[in-house]
Every structure is written in structure tokens, then in C-alpha cells.
Amino acid sequence: MKPKLIVFDLDYTLWPFWVDTHVTPPFCKERDGKVYDANRQVVNLYPDSLEILKHLKDNDYDLAVASRTGSTEEAEQLLHLFDMNKYFVMKQIYPGRKTTHFSKFQNAFNHCYTDMLFFDDEHRNIRDLSSIGVTCVLVEEGMNWDYLNRGLNLHKEKKSS
Numbered sequence: 001m002k003p004k005l006i007v008f009d010l011d012y013t014l015w016p017f018w019v020d021t022h023v024t025p026p027f028c029k030e031r032d033g034k035v036y037d038a039n040r041q042v043v044n045l046y047p048d049s050l051e052i053l054k055h056l057k058d059n060d061y062d063l064a065v066a067s068r069t070g071s072t073e074e075a076e077q078l079l080h081l082f083d084m085n086k087y088f089v090m091k092q093i094y095p096g097r098k099t100t101h102f103s104k105f106q107n108a109f110n111h112c113y114t115d116m117l118f119f120d121d122e123h124r125n126i127r128d129l130s131s132i133g134v135t136c137v138l139v140e141e142g143m144n145w146d147y148l149n150r151g152l153n154l155h156k157e158k159k160s161s
């Protein structure tokens with residue numbers, strides 16, 4: 001069975017930086033289509049991030065964001081500039097343990113944790129969410145197709161066992 005909700009972390013999962021540390025707001029999108037920070041550094045996502053989100057959305061998966069960053073506004077600005085909001089049914093962006101973020105998803109959609117799939121680069125988050133039944137994939141080199149397939153397969157195996 002397909003996951004009913006696929007959740008992505010932001011920092012070091014969909015983009016290669018901590019939004020509160022490595023880039024300088026405000027951000028803007030220039031005529032060249034690229035996003036720049038206040039120091040004129042180009043701000044990029046991981047190369048496969050947008051294609052993966054588009055692919056999942058096209059295949060009728062519901063997607064969400066769970067981030068612990070304190071730079072909520074800055075993260076929201078980047079999601080807007082990268083035109084990513086159209087992919088997400090819900091976003092939870094604030095500090096704290098991600099079990100809180102996921103309890104909001106559960107309340108909003110009434111899905112079991114075992115029907116959710118999660119991608120994140122931090123062991124502590126993987127540990128917290130695995131313990132309540134979420135299928136988790138540790139993303140060590142940025143989101144890519146390999147992690148996605150691993151997650152979908154892992155979820156399928158868990159649901160059929």
C-alpha cells in the first residue's frame with residue numbers, strides 16, 4: 001500500500017544548508033530565474049528535489065514539510081521563491097521535537113503514523129518518528145531518487161508484513 005503522506009525535512013534534506021546559518025535573508029529571485037541571498041550567493045536546492053516532488057505529486061501522493069528551524073519566515077520565503085508550495089498539503093516549520101509536527105499531520109488528516117513516510121538527515125528525528133511507527137529514511141547526501149525508492153519499498157514491505 002502507498003504511504004498516505006510523505007513528509008520531507010528541509011535543511012540538508014531538500015536543500016543543502018541550514019536556513020538559519022548558511023544563507024543570509026532576505027532572498028530574491030532574479031531575472032535569470034535563480035534565487036539569491038542578501039550576499040548575492042546563489043541559493044540552490046539539491047538537484048533532484050524539485051523533480052522528486054513533482055513526480056510524487058503527479059502520482060497523487062500527498063506531501064508535507066516538517067522542519068525544526070527557528071527561521072520559519074525565511075524557510076517560507078524560500079519555499080515560495082522555489083515555487084514549492086504547490087506540492088505540499090501541509091507545512092510544519094518551527095523548533096521542537098518532530099513528534100509534535102507529526103501529531104499535527106495526524107490530527108489534520110486522520111492518517112495512522114504507519115501510513116506516513118519520512119525523509120530526514122538527522123538521527124534524532126529518525127529515532128523519534130520510527131518509535132511511533134512512521135517509516136523513516138535517513139538522508140545522508142541530500143534527497144535523491146535512490147532514497148525515494150528505498151523509502152517507498154521499505155514502506156511497502158512494512159505494510160505487507
Ligand SMILES: [Mg+2]
Nearest residue numbers: 009011012121
Ligand atoms: Mg535537516
